[in-house]
Amino acid sequence: MRAYVARFIDGAARSGAVAVPDDPEALIDQLADAAVGLSQRELENAIAYATVDDLAIDESDVQQIFRQKRQAIRKSGLLEFVDTGGLSLDDVGGLARLKGWLHRRRHALGRAGAGFGLAVPKGVLLTGVPGCGKSWSARCVAAAWGLPLVRLDMGRIFDSLVGASEAHMRNAIAVSEAVSPCILWIDEIEKGLSRPGQQVGDSGVSLRVLGTFLTWLQEKTSPVFVVATANDILHLPPEIVRKGRFDAVFFVDLPDEDERRAILDIHLKRVDRADDPLDLDALVELSGSSDGLDRGGMTGAEIAAWVDDAMLYAFERSLDGEAPDLSHEDFVRALDEMPILAKIRDKDIAALRGWATAHAQPAS
Known part of the structure; x- marks a missing residue:
């Protein structure tokens, strides 16, 4: 595959009609890595289309190869391609330990890592409190690594x-x-x-599906990095967290004060209100626990919804002729109507934390 890509780029450069990098070796590696799994005909079509499109061969053509692969994903009926355009790990508020772990493994799927002798990474299991960034992290790591994100719906x-x-x-x-x-x-x-014993009336189908997945996960050599998320971790079969399955198991807890600040900042920028005259310290305090617990306040998903609800109140005020800026009072009014998970399911969260102490490492 790499030899074909190298010949194609060399021929394009000799023609003088197509712009090619002066030193194309890195680009050849990127295109060849992206083309894994395609037939030569499919690769020929993808590169030819990308070249004719702008009379250039560059990093943008990697995406054309990924688009070719999306066709295979759609045909399967089991997998879904997820668009992650414009995202990065900077779009994840907090979770510094998880992001550091992911950053160190970024190149382990590539040629440089393999040449150095790095093992192909299996994947990571993200467990924890619902709404705290597990699924969002999966989207952002795919974008940060420049790889397509394929979602498997277990249903x-x-x-x-x-x-x-x-x-x-x-x-x-x-x-x-x-x-x-x-x-x-x-x-x-x-x-x-x-968990075993919970497969009611399925004649052990769940166990066999689990066995198929875990055997592949432990033995695979293909560059497929699995990001699995779980909310109800107390119902996970113990085989999932056994050493040798996933490379790591992380527990994503409720965000602390610094993480809530980062999440608020991300969502204020999302709605283009980062420059509004708001007291961010006061909002961080408002999003926290009434009893002063560092990790007893809003989830990341709740903070996102809180910002959106506050925007609605600001919009209503603007219709009445008031200043269009977000105000602290908008956030107070929005919070009065919000049920907070940490208050509703405090016992469930305590049980999750107890499980995590023995089975996972903190994501923050």
């Missing part, structure tokens, strides 16, 4: 026909390997892989 795996569920899992694995290198995102994995 599509299971079928009433005997043997079909296991076949669906094997097919999903085969497609993900065909479009690799990629990030395979399995959201709320516990919904499909529950």
